[in-house]
Amino acid sequence: MADSIFAKIINGEIPAEKLYEDEHCIAINDINPQAPVHVLLIPKKVIETLADAEPDDQALLGHLMLAAGNVARQLGVADAFRLIVNNGAGAGQTVFHLHLHIIAGSSFTEGNMVG
Numbered sequence: 001m002a003d004s005i006f007a008k009i010i011n012g013e014i015p016a017e018k019l020y021e022d023e024h025c026i027a028i029n030d031i032n033p034q035a036p037v038h039v040l041l042i043p044k045k046v047i048e049t050l051a052d053a054e055p056d057d058q059a060l061l062g063h064l065m066l067a068a069g070n071v072a073r074q075l076g077v078a079d080a081f082r083l084i085v086n087n088g089a090g091a092g093q094t095v096f097h098l099h100l101h102i103i104a105g106s107s108f109t110e111g112n113m114v115g
């Protein structure tokens with residue numbers, strides 16, 4: 001499969017401001033934000049969908065959760081943020097390189113999954 005837009009950002013082919021970077025992942029602002037804070041946390045390893053993750057990816061998936069907390073703290077939203085993973089086109093996934101949406105800054109109401 002051709003490199004996704006996120007792979008191109010990770011390998012520097014497409015410039016993007018990185019809000020956070022470590023050995024395993026980067027965080028960038030979503031180009032089409034759905035909330036005042038809408039950040040994408042993207043593993044450097046290409047995994048097309050969450051359902052494609054394998055047992056060997058367990059540490060990476062845990063790392064992403066910890067990194068999401070770090071990014072939320074860095075952005076000052078650690079008290080109220082939401083993580084979303086769209087898995088598959090039917091769930092709204094448009095970029096087939098696993099990523100977590102970190103959403104914050106809007107009021108979350110119970111039962112409303114996207115804030």
Ligand code: AMP
Pocket residue numbers: 005016028029030031032033040085086092093094095096
């Ligand atoms: P998803 O629909 O879960 O696959 O999410 C893909 C997200 O990537 C969407 O929210 C897009 O707005 C976002 N996106 C697409 N291209 C870029 C880009 N070049 N830089 C930042 N965000 C992007």
